[in-house]
Amino acid sequence: MPKFEQSHRLLRQNTDADVRSLSAYRGISGYAALEKALRELTPEQVNQQVIDAKLRGRGGAGRLAGEKWRIVRESEDEQKYVICNAYDADARSLAARTLLERNPHQVIEGILLAAYAVGATEAYLVTRSTTPEGATAVQQALQEATEANLVGRDILSTDFSCTINVLGVDIGFMGGEETVQMAVIKGRRGMPEQRPPFPAQYGLWDKPTAINSIETLVNVPGIIRDGAVAFASAGSASTGGTKILTIYASPGSEPTVVEVPFGASLGDILEHAGLHPTESDVRAIVVGGAEGGALPLSLLNTPYDFDPLEEAGAIVGSGIIEVLPSNTCMVSWARERSAYLSKESCGKCVPCRLGVKRITGILEGVVSDLGVNGDLDVLDEFAEYVPNGSLCGFGVQATNPLKTAKRYWPEHFTSHIQELQCPTGTCVPVRAHRFVTKHVLP
Amino acid sequence: MAISIRDNFFLTSQEAQPPMVRNEHGHPSFTLTVDGKTLQAYEGQTILSVAIDNGISDIPNLCNDEKLEPTSACRMCLVHVEGAERPLPSCNTPAEPGMVVTTNSDELFHIRRTNLEMMLSDHNAYCQPPCQVDCPTHIDIPGYLELIAQGEMKEAARLVKEVLPFPFTLGLTCPAPCQKACRRTLVDEEIAICRMHGHAAETCLLDPPLPYVQDPPTGKKVAVVGGGPSGMTAAFYLAMRGHYCKIFDMQPQAGGMLRYGIPEYRLPKDMMDREFAQLWDMGIDFQANVKLGRDFTIDDLFAQGFDAVYLAIGCWTSNDLRVPGEDAEGVVNAIRYLGDKVEGKPVPVKDGDEVIVIGGGFTAFDCTRTSLRLGAKVHTMYRRGRTEMGATTEEVEDGEAEGTHLQLYVSQTRVVSENGRVTGVEFQRNKLGEPDASGRRRPVPVPGSEFVLNCDTVIPAIGQAVDTSVLDDASGIKWTKWKTIQTNPHNFMSDREGVFAGGDCQMGAKTIIEGVAQGKLNARSIHSYLMGEDMNEVARRLELEERRPDLFDIVPYKPVEPKVKMPMLPYEQREKSFGLIEMGYLKEQAQREASRCLQCACPAAGQCDLQKYSIEHGLADNRFHDGEPSDYHDYDLDLSHSFILRDPNKCINCTQCVRVCHDVIGPDCYGMFGKGFDTIVSTPFNVSLHDTDCVSCGACVQVCPTGSLMMAERELARYSFALDRCIFCGDCVEVCPHGALGETPNFELSFFNRFGEDVTLEKNDLANAPDYLVRQRLPRGKKALPVMSPLVRPLPARSIRD
Secondary structure, rough: OOOOOOOOOOOOOOOOOOOOHHHHHHHHEEEEHHHHHHOOOOOHHHHHHHHHOOOOOOOOOOOOOHHHHHHHHHHHOOOOOOEEEOOOOOOOHHHHHHHHHHHHHHHHHHHHHHHHHHHHOOEEEEOOOOOOOHHHHHHHHHHHHOOOOOOOOOOOHHOEEEEEEEEEOOOOOOEEHHHHHHHHHHHOOOOOOOOOOOOOOHHHHOOOEEEEEEEHHHHHHHHHHHOOHHHHHHEOOOOOOOOEEEEEEOOOOEEEEEEOOOOEHHHHHHHHHOOOOOOOOEEEEEEEEEHOOOEEEHHHHOOOOHHHHHHHOOOOOOOOOEEEEEEHHHHHHHHHHHHHHHHHOOOOOHHHHHHHHHHHHHHHHHHHHOOHHHHHHHHHHHHHHHHOOOOOOOHOOHHHHHHHHHHHHHHHHHHHHHHOOOOOOOOOOOOOOOOEEEEOOO | OOEEOOOOOOOOOOOOOOOOOOOOOOOEEEEEEOOOOEEEEEEEEEEEHHHHHHHOOOOOOOOOEEEEOOOOOOOOOEEOOOOOOOOOEEOOOOOOOOOEEEOOOOHHHHHHHHHHHHHHHHOOOOOOOOOHOOOOOOOOOOHHHHHHHHHOHHHHHHHHHHHOOOOHHHHHHHOOOOHHHHHHHHHOOOOOHHHHHHHHHHHHOOOOOOOOOOOOOOOOOOEEOOOOHHHHHHHHHHHOOOOOOEOOOOOOOOOHHHHHHOOOOOOOOOHHHHHHHHHHHOOEEEEEEEEOOEOOOHHHHOOOOEEEEEOOOOOEEOOOOOOOOOOOOOOOEEEHHHHHHHHHOOOOOOOOOOOEEEEOHHHHHHHHHHHHHOOOOEEOOOOOHHHOOOOOHHHHHHHHOOOOEEEOOOEEEEEEEEEEEEEEEEEEEEEEEOOOOOOEEEEEEOOOOOEEEEEEOOOOOOEEEHHHHHHHHHOOOEOOOOEEOOOOOOOEEEEOEEEOOHHHHHHHHOOOHHHHHHHHHHHHHHHHHHHOOOOHHHHHHHHHHOOOOOOOOOOOOOOOOOOOOEOOOOOHHOOOOOOOOOOOHHHHHHHHHHHOOOOOOOOOOOOHHHHHHHHHHHOEEEEOOOOOHHOOOOOOOOOOOOOOEHHHHHHHOOOOOHHHHHHHHHOOOOOOOOOHHHHHHEEEHHHHHHHHOOOOOHHHHOOOOOOOOEEEEOOOOOOOHHHHHHOOOOOHHHHHHOOEEEEEEOOOOOOOOOOOOOOOOOOHHHHOOOOEEOOOOOOOHHOOOOOOOOOOOOOOOOOOOO
């Protein structure tokens, strides 16, 4: 088991000093990285250090943040933007709000370093308005930093200027999508845009925009201050650093927030959080939040990293790990997830708006013991169609619950369809009519 | 935390790019490969616009328009780009040097078709009414049913009379092919379409409406030979066109087979005569008891000064049984039998007789049921099965319920007679063999199964033929190998100029409604002939009009509503009674039944991109019917705006209207409403379009790929134009959705010329402009309207105050 204690870098533990005020943050050498960068390093050098540290985007995509910045920096456009994505798409994830509440100055420092590296003078921070504590904390910190000439014109008396605007919105799950945030900043309806062209080339107001997750940015001060090697000392070979996870011992329980190094196995992470799942009382471990996949206990030694999780059918996603009790019917679970996602879709593209709804309808039929064998083929077809056809990551990941439920618990589906009974005896019928095929072309 | 996909990231800024070249216009460009072809593209072009510029037009798209920012919502234009993990929408993906694009594959086709299936699964609307298509006369069925539902009976009858002059008569006698096509069967039961127009016409039988204003007399004369449904219809529409018509008929009264072939219990003749009275009121003459070939010839008609002749002489000869002994006394001609009964002449069937009727068509059952009413015991014998019968199921069931003894799979072999008088018929049983040319399985006799059925009278009703003796070779009319009159299939002119033929004598014995349809088409064709049009052109036009359109059937979410049954005369009261068996609807019943109509009529059918692509993609089935109400949407229509009609049920959320209103026009009347599955394009706060900042420009209607937004019919007004205030900005040219305004190469002017001479604006420059540049119009679907050719005449310069 790795030494989790050593990997506490971002999350302030209860025993740690409160660093919400500027003086306290300066006390733990806060803003030292910014000073070092502004006075000693060129933007290229800052960017290079981030590339060297192999800092991968924590938002879920897992791209190298430094590469994204370089594209923005090398763009010929004069005006560039930085956006800090501090919006927890899945409201059950506590990562962003925890960081905002406990580490607001570190977030600001990360944004400033990113702005310096890409050459932006305007930055935005988008967060949820439903949890005002985080937004209040960061706005207070911003006030302090502005007064201390850390944000605004001629920061620390250099010729680097950068303003930060905080935007609190409540637009559901889709608010976590990066192009949705750009649309919201522009005052448009929160709907994603097709990529490519990527925001790094064609972003906010058609200008190159570096949009990073708050978790990514909050790592940057440490990299600049301590160097890339120190940063990569925790984490796996492919992904340096740590990840903040929200862990639910059961769907209804109080969450625990932990920070773990990339590459730690799922079993170790759960143990670190004080959970000891056994076959007798646990059905599955859901990794990735609302769009995540359910994994059986036999996969507990899967390392928590981008590629192994994707291979297993789950995603890093919202950074939520949830334990499902043994009386969970996985068909019903997939149906609930699908119904939730069909309500959260922005409604823009056809496969996501209608495809996910039709998947939900078929799953409701199966749960209500109205399913037929052909439904499984249609589900398989749609599990591929929706990701292939959809516009943004929401649709691409929307069938993960269905895919993993069918992959690891096929017997739950056949039990409902062939024996007309729920494998756990917990399902109640939710619809009276199943879909039927009708000929439409004369 | 964030939602993102792990798509591979192109580090384009680092890679060495092929050098930009300049094309023949001097613009920097590069090449990429689309479907194996190397194409030249400008920087900043999307893959789709490169493809369209180079003539690759088979990339479907429903949400793209060249003057709008791409949104890639419909996911129809997905293409494969080499190196990308997922298909990318070509409308939004920038073309890059050296890109390799494939626009078609099985995977793409499947995604596109599933997209269409998804859209149609929540498309609470219809394309085109199949009833109207299947009706030979193409009555506007949804139109008159809606009028009936609103209680507008006379207006409904008027609408029907536009294509069918006898809605009451046909309401009782038509076999109703429209009802077999009715889409209401997909929800519950078909609508009594046919009986409905009968009801509407019945309410105004004494004061029948004319379909439209009758044209003034033209001085042309048309002779119609045969006063049956086809001839009377042709006379009706020719008279509407202002031509003088005279009908010549061999029978004492008008109506042809309607009068002499259909028994009184199905069609009361006094009521029919009231409907016919409209023709005599219109000035059509009728000469009875004259027969072609006996009393006059075609040459006589032309000699009398008729400009055209319409032959609708029908099929009045019964086919022979072709078995030994059929010339015996007691073998009765079916047509003459029915005709004599109508005329009140003595008929060879009386109470207590035993009658054998041979055949399975309408005539056979008319003979059967007439004989039953005369008190006879009747055997109806047919050589094939029930499904092969020509008569409708209701007719057969009614016949059986009234007491006929129906025997199937039996063929007559000889007529048994004693002293020259019929005593019985010998039959042989059949089994079904291979299908014949008509697709029906051929009956094959079973040897040794012969039996004799005793009877007093035999009525063979196995088909009718045209009496070919009425026309000799000198008439110049030729016969087909089926012994029908040979005509052009589309304009119906026979081999003799000015002589047209239609109805049963042209197509063989068919239904009444088909005869009426031919009468209507003949009237059109004869009118064109009298007006001196090129008959080849007329044939081409009629053929196009009659071509069966591509349909697309969509079954929406609609509540079940039971059919209002036609009240029928009870079977016990039908014995020995020739009273009408269909007692007719009450007004309330008719209104209720008519309001069941799903109004499967979309004004955008034929122009709708969704329909076009669905047919192109062969979307034969939809897998998402009959779910819960929450699986579909049923929105209210917004008809409050004077010019723009909104039906959100047909909206596919392409957001073209949203973007064109926001980005091009400006008032920003539309936006997306709701979330998830319930997302729909609507107005701010979902108010009526009338209450928004709408400027009634119609750009949203122009871009709408479906029938969700439609222009209301509008009276064009004269627009005043304050020239002293015009700053020649050209904005009006830019936004006009109909291309009614144009500009000169100098971008100077806007002009309008809707009213011909009344052009108000000229500048010297404009007057001298050598050529006129039409702004490029929107290229697709509904937008592919012909570019209005603007009229710019070099007028002398004059003061703007003139």
